[in-house]
């Protein structure tokens with residue numbers, strides 16, 4: 001395979017909206033992906049938090065192949081055996097939630113969530129957080145609080161609070177406020193979490209004012225924080241949770257979890273998506289939930305998060321490790337882009353973030369101690385080399 005030719009071809013024909021790693025990935029297995037030139041990379045990025053069960057988990061692949069041999073697609077105008085099973089598995093794993101709306105991406109899930117909140121409350125104001133990221137469609141982008149993404153025409157009904165400050169949210173409350181939307185841990189912004197009291201305070205505020213609380217768990221969902229949902233890690237019960245990324249281990253899928261009382265306000269035809277809840281995605285979702293339970297991946301995410309924090313503490317130049325479980329930010333006192341580039345040369349993929357001094361780790365939940373040790377050794381080396 002001529003790697004350079006493939007890269008040139010992709011650049012020639014695909015709209016150039018991404019700065020890419022100089023890799024042409026052709027294979028994946030567990031914690032590793034392989035380049036067209038045969039080099040294997042240890043993946044602490046997971047294709048942007050998508051490879052929850054690792055790359056090509058054999059049980060997920062078997063479930064997908066089985067479904068492909070039976071029925072590739074039919075939409076929601078008919079019932080489906082695998083959709084029924086996947087929906088049941090998801091709702092059973094999400095205590096307190098009664099219904100799910102299936103779609104295809106995180107942005108679509110957030111659009112639907114905000115529409116539901118507006119319908120339920122009969123209001124239209126949204127309070128979102130500075131630094132939050134919710135996707136690229138107009139509604140989701142309007143609620144995104146990172147300036148550089150906010151281009152083009154956006155909704156004026158969204159206002160932005162300081163993440164972590166109840167007072168800031170209170171100052172934005174208006175008679176027309178329908179919902180508060182937030183990433184419980186802001187990933188793109190550089191892995192920002194707030195104290196538990198913040199989330200509880202938001203819940204109380206929403207209860208007292210009849211406002212919907214929406215948690216965007218597109219990144220934190222399914223175990224990443226060491227609990228199945230970050231809402232559980234912070235001890236609060238949002239009205240709506242949005243999911244996407246790794247919930248079907250890499251088959252495109254989004255989902256909106258709704259409490260029964262909220263779900264009741266939505267009538268036939270008010271939400272829809274041709275591909276939402278496709279048989280293939282549902283096979284991926286069901287297998288993902290099963291693998292997470294069978295292999296105790298939520299527990300592993302917690303344990304490995306603690307191990308990473310312990311292993312990296314005291315590292316040269318490291319200020320602290322931010323985040324929970326396997327959504328972690330290694331905060332340095334300087335720009336980390338050189339470290340990320342140097343690690344790639346050591347055959348390890350990590351992520352940067354909007355905070356220039358934070359390296360982000362979003363590895364598959366199957367990660368083990370040896371992988372952490374490998375990253376630690378490589379980091380020691382690149383820091384020694386002056387990065």
Ligand SMILES: Cc1ncc(COP(=O)(O)O)c(C=O)c1O
Nearest residue numbers: 105106107133134135218219244
């Ligand atoms: C927290 C969060 N919400 C929403 C999205 C948007 O998801 P998608 O790209 O599937 O539309 C992302 C994507 O990075 C995300 O990180």
